[in-house]
Amino acid sequence: MNNSRSYCNKNLADIHTPLLHNYWYVAGLSTEFTVEMRERTILEKSMVMYRKADGTPVILQNRCAHRSFPLDKSILDDEGIRCRYHGIKYNHEGEIIDVPCQTKCPKVSIKKYPAHEIGPFIWVWMGDKDKADIKDIPELPIYDMEKWTHVVSEYNHMEGNYILVHENLCDLSHLPFLHAETFKTPPAYSDTPIEMEVDGDEVKFYRSMHDWSALSAFFHPAIDFSGKEFTYISGGHYMSPATNKGYAKLTADGENKDPICHYVSHYMTPETQGSCHYYWFVARNYELDDHEYSQKFGKMVQTGFDEDRVAVKYMQDMLEQDKLDFKEMSVKADAPGLAMRKIIKRLADKEYC
Numbered sequence: 164m165n166n167s168r169s170y171c172n173k174n175l176a177d178i179h180t181p182l183l184h185n186y187w188y189v190a191g192l193s194t195e196f197t198v199e200m201r202e203r204t205i206l207e208k209s210m211v212m213y214r215k216a217d218g219t220p221v222i223l224q225n226r227c228a229h230r231s232f233p234l235d236k237s238i239l240d241d242e243g244i245r246c247r248y249h250g251i252k253y254n255h256e257g258e259i260i261d262v263p264c265q266t267k268c269p270k271v272s273i274k275k276y277p278a279h280e281i282g283p284f285i286w287v288w289m290g291d292k293d294k295a296d297i298k299d300i301p302e303l304p305i306y307d308m309e310k311w312t313h314v315v316s317e318y319n320h321m322e323g324n325y326i327l328v329h330e331n332l333c334d335l336s337h338l339p340f341l342h343a344e345t346f347k348t349p350p351a352y353s354d355t356p357i358e359m360e361v362d363g364d365e366v367k368f369y370r371s372m373h374d375w376s377a378l379s380a381f382f383h384p385a386i387d388f389s390g391k392e393f394t395y396i397s398g399g400h401y402m403s404p405a406t407n408k409g410y411a412k413l414t415a416d417g418e419n420k421d422p423i424c425h426y427v428s429h430y431m432t433p434e435t436q437g438s439c440h441y442y443w444f445v446a447r448n449y450e451l452d453d454h455e456y457s458q459k460f461g462k463m464v465q466t467g468f469d470e471d472r473v474a475v476k477y478m479q480d481m482l483e484q485d486k487l488d489f490k491e492m493s494v495k496a497d498a499p500g501l502a503m504r505k506i507i508k509r510l511a512d513k514e515y516c
């Protein structure tokens with residue numbers, strides 16, 4: 164019996180699908196980059212991350228070219244990093260600039276990864292350097308700061324493959340169950356069909372409804388739509404292997420105004436095949452000065468996220484440990500997640516086959 168059949172599917176990415184490199188991933192929060200070095204493993208590669216004295220973020224291979232000593236355990240100064248083992252020194256480009264006891268430096272560099280700071284995040288390009296283009300960094304709501312207020316998560320660690328996290332985020336059907344106590348979505352929410360659109364390598368999905376009771380947990384208490392007809396759309400957008408954007412939009416029917424809107428953007432960065440780094444970012448375009456509400460809303464999102472984190476770990480453990488010869492079945496509401504898994508499988512085939 165072939166136990167690997169339990170999670171292998173020829174058309175769908177799963178926890179064993181090799182990780183994708185030619186994408187921008189969030190390397191860390193802007194606040195995590197300081198003049199102190201920090202180690203983070205991204206796509207199974209150990210990185211050392213820091214800021215130069217002028218504030219520029221730097222991400223280098225964390226492994227000394229000489230005997231693999233970790234550079235984050237070494238000494239950083241204005242010129243670069245001196246390895247603590249035998250004292251070889253690297254500049255901020257990763258080039259060797261000093262070797263104790265010899266006058267000539269070998270023409271050897273450690274790898275430097277393109278890094279770019281936008282709003283609350285520092286992004287890293289993990290693929291072929293000539294393909295790195297900052298125009299490919301997925302859009303954040305923060306680009307339009309005037310119109311939005313926001314809350315950014317702390318760093319979160321996820322003990323599960325990033326595809327399990329994406330599938331969770333593409334899955335509107337789990338909200339009334341896994342998050343029953345946190346989001347308190349009413350039965351009308353789960354009864355509304357999910358619409359989906361695949362657009363190239365992206366997937367958009369949503370539920371559209373007119374039930375006021377579905378809104379309570381998601382919108383500011385000052386909003387009163389009583390007596391009005393309105394449309395409430397709860398949806399998401401799988402944008403890239405690094406990004407999945409959720410939203411809740413409320414529009415009064417017949418009014419020619421921008422919708423009242425919450426975005427919950429999610430950023431997953433694979434650490435290993437079985438774990439990932441995770442950050443979220445909440446933004447809304449109304450009641451901009453109610454900071455207490457912002458904090459309360461951020462807390463609710465984090466509580467929901469913690470519920471997802473536990474579920475993802477349960478599933479990762481089951482997929483890794485249970486040897487039952489088994490194939491998962493899918494239902495209608497899984498369509499966005501399945502579309503995302505097809506896309507990632509196709510991208511992995513393109514990169515590896």
Ligand code: FES
Binds near residue numbers: 229230246247
């Ligand atoms: S291991 Fe870094 S200098 Fe030898």
Ligand SMILES: [Fe+2]
Binds near residue numbers: 337
């Ligand atoms: Fe969730």
